[in-house]
Every structure is written in structure tokens, then in C-alpha cells.
Amino acid sequence: MAxxxxxxxxxxxxxxxxxxxxxxxxxxxxxxAHGLNPPVQVMSETNIDI
Incomplete structure (x- = not known):
């Protein structure tokens, strides 16, 4: 998966x-997947934990 x-x-x-x-x-x-810090950071800005 990409x-x-x-x-x-x-x-x-x-x-x-x-x-x-x-x-x-x-x-x-x-x-x-490990090392996906930018998406986690973006989602945390919307108060959503992934």
C-alpha cells in the first residue's frame, strides 16, 4: 500500500x-506505518488523534 x-x-x-x-x-x-509525524501533527491540530 502506498x-x-x-x-x-x-x-x-x-x-x-x-x-x-x-x-x-x-x-x-x-x-x-512508522514515522508519519506530519499527518499526525496535522490531525492533532483538529483535535483528532490518529
């Missing part, structure tokens, strides 16, 4: 969890 896809999937899952609450269950956010 690094860009991993980042977008994790960000999308973060937004879904934040906006939909418990209406949906995110089962798999993508492969675990």
Missing part, C-alpha cells in the same frame, strides 16, 4: 470516528 494511501486512510478513519461517534466502527485503518 504511503499516501496509508496516510489518507488513517486521516479518514480519524475524521469518521470524530464526526460519527459510535455510529460506525472502524475495523482497520490500514497498515501500521
Amino acid at each position: 504511503l499516501t494511501t496509508i496516510v489518507l486512510v488513517k486521516m479518514g478513519a480519524g475524521f469518521l470516528k470524530k464526526l460519527a461517534g459510535n455510529q460506525f466502527e472502524v475495523l482497520n485503518e490500514a497498515l501500521e
